[in-house]
Amino acid sequence: MESPEIVIESLEPMLNSREKNPERNPTSRSIAITPKKDPASLIKRKNVRRLVTKSGESNVSNGRVTGPGTGTFVGIFTWLVDSKWRWTGLIFFASFYITWTLFAILFWVICYFHGDFEMQEQGESVNNGSIPCIENIRDFTSIFLFSLEIQTTIGFGFSRVTEQCGAAIFTLTVQAILGAIIEAFLVGVVFAKLVRTKQRAQAIGFSQFAIVCQQDGQLSLMFRVADRHTSRIIGARVRATLVSQTRTTREGHVVTLDQQPLRIYPSGEDSDLLLLWPTTIVHSITVESPLYGMNESEMTQAAFEIIVTLEGTTSSTDMSTQAMTSYLPTEILWGYRFDDMIGAKSDNGRPTVDHSLMDNIYPVRTTPEDDGSEEFIPDLS
Known part of the structure; x- marks a missing residue:
């Protein structure tokens, strides 16, 4: 039989009460004996x-759930709040880079079919002197910076959308609205994670x-x-x-x-x-x-x-x-x-x-x- 480890502690304030309990302290010695x-x-x-x-985690899974409060948006928000900070941070950065890149591709396609890349240095197009969709863009890098400036509302700087291209104007408004939604969503996730009581529990x-x-x-x-x-x-x-x-x-x-x-x-x-x-x-x-x-x-x-x-x-x-x-x-x-x-x-x-x-x-x-x-x-x- 394995011998229990005996730990001897000097707990003088508790000796009197323990000595009165023969179960807890079976000896009359002035020490507390605790079998470990x-x-x-x-x-x-x-x-x-x-x-x-x-x-405290539930092992019960829900299947075929329908009704209010069970949509994809609510599920994603709850998952982000409950997930670890590294995953939340990864989604935070990835969401911005993905949207910047996607809208940069859309602007590039619009400019390509409009002939903006054939623009001369003076800002005029070789196609009958028409005004470009986006002024002062030369390649995909400049369009990516333009997409970033739109979504972060830091100002257009040297490039801007002209009134001659309706597709570019529509894409600009969609990106501005979508960017505001993404920012509000991610700020809500971070705030919910900071104030949640799971860490306290x-x-x-x-x-x-x-x-x-x-x-x-x-x-x-x-x-x-x-x-x-x-x-x-x-x-x-x-x-x-x-x-x-x-x-x-x-x-x-x-x-x-x-x-x-x-x-x-x-x-x-x-x-x-x-x-x-x-x-x-x-x-x-x-x-x-x-x-x-x-x-x-x-x-x-x-x-x-x-x-x-x-x-x-x-x-x-x-x-x-x-x-x-x-x-x-x-x-x-x-x-x-x-x-x-x-x-x-x-x-x-x-x-x-x-x-x-x-x-x-x-x-x-x-x-x-x-x-x-x-x-x-x-x-x-």
């Missing part, structure tokens, strides 16, 4: 297609697994949430939903991906969650719980997923943010409790939160194997 083990080694892996990834961390143990005499499912950002989340609410692959109703109807809410504490229906420090969310497995009656083996083999959603308002920007994660049955560990993350006070008198202990657990002897009275002792090997 890689949580991933405790999870029995399965090839299960989850609905929501651990990072990434600072909200959930424990990689959930645990089941006794809490206040009641078998409970627990997971941990923490905010690692300096700006705080106010009015935070946490919701947990158990999604079963199938559920058969009393009438015999089979419901696919049935949703059942889990009552949790804190952050219930009428209370907000204080995220100044990491908080353990507790769901009591009572008679009303969908998990009631399951033991460890039954829960591991069950086909469900617990989706957790945290919603709140960022104090610095006053914008709402949302973070999600999920737990599969194989990511629920029985007979463990989360380790403390709040350590000794620093020199300035403030308690210190060690976020590296987010997923640290230790075994407890108070978790029954099922809803009976049989005691269950987890194995760390």
Whole structure:
């Protein structure tokens, strides 16, 4: 059996409370003993297609979607906002260069068929002395610069469209309008990316697994949430939903991906969650719980997923943010409790939160194997 790594910490302000708890500190020594083990080694892996990834991304794809809000324009805008900055920057530069080049080609074709390239240095055409479509252009390079000047509205400079060529005038107006639309579209994308709350939501961390143990005499499912950002989340609410692959109703109807809410504490229906420090969310497995009656083996083999959603308002920007994660049955560990993350006070008198202990657990002897009275002792090997 692999010996757990023992980490000795001098947390004097927490010794008195820990010495009173024989589970947490089974010895009378004035140190805190924390068994360390890689949580991933405790999870029995399965090839299960989850609905929501651990990072909060949805794995549900929509097909044959019609109706308002599903058009190509909306889809492209959403894709650009959600994509990485390097892709947004690439589209930003490419859109301008492509439009400049396309309209330069159109102007070149118009000038070619109008005979502008046969123009003399004095600005007169050899074709019966007619006025050219675009004055002072000699080759494709000069036309490309002319196209750039039109779309960026920096002025025509030495070249300009004359009133003798209707096709060139029409092309000029189309490019001016299209250029304004592209600029407005890309500015909207960049602004939406700057003010979006996705980056803020990434600072909200959930424990990689959930645990089941006794809490206040009641078998409970627990997971941990923490905010690692300096700006705080106010009015935070946490919701947990158990999604079963199938559920058969009393009438015999089979419901696919049935949703059942889990009552949790804190952050219930009428209370907000204080995220100044990491908080353990507790769901009591009572008679009303969908998990009631399951033991460890039954829960591991069950086909469900617990989706957790945290919603709140960022104090610095006053914008709402949302973070999600999920737990599969194989990511629920029985007979463990989360380790403390709040350590000794620093020199300035403030308690210190060690976020590296987010997923640290230790075994407890108070978790029954099922809803009976049989005691269950987890194995760390």
